[in-house]
Amino acid sequence: MKSEEEVMSEALVRIFENVVLTEEKSLQAGYFSDLSIAEMHTLTAIGPYESRTMTKTAEDLGITTGTLTVAIDRLVKKGYVIRQRDTNDKRVVRISLTRNGKLACRMNSKFHRVLAKHILSGYNEKDRKHLLALVNEVDVYVAQQLRRYDGAVNVRKTAMEVAKDSKKENE
């Protein structure tokens, strides 16, 4: 019989992979088949409303501005993103979504909402609240682990520290 840790760990990885895979397949079959999943996530990070700076968007996506520039070049060519110089500070580049970009972004949000709606619909109100509280705790914990790597010069060292702490928690 599998241990609780194994069941949890396998389920976490599988959920993550299957959500991404389902998202990818729905993208390929839908109106925005010319977008990759990474490009869709870039559109979501820009958002359907106010324009954003390249720096802040790269930060939110956890990538460098250089990597974002390459992605934005492609999205501009595909007609999903508009790139403009800030009117007050010409050194700052701002990005926003075209009408098609907004449509893609909102359709993708809808995909996630429908998925969540279907998962929650199988539970009564009390269980839904309980499930959401537990999922939130998992989310907070994983985000905390991720933050430990922020700005870490030696990723291997940080990974060893995380493993050491986890070992302590289990003792």
Add this chain to the structure above:
Amino acid sequence: MDDSRREQIYKEVIRILSADLEVSAEDIANDTNLNTELPFDSLQLYEFVIDLEEAFNVKLPDELLDQMKTVDDIVSLIMRLTEGK
């Protein structure tokens, strides 16, 4: 004053709706149900929403849209969001 503003918003909503869905404005009434009586697919729904956002300079996130059932609901929401603008 409110009545004439409502009438103006209603006319614009109907104009956008009939253009996006390619249906006659005469086939749409204030109590027309957006979910069951109009031939929307998800993409057309968001085209309509984005056009409304641009026309009235408002934000219509999904959380608000979920509560909208009829054309009248949309008009009331836009009235509320453009209050004092």
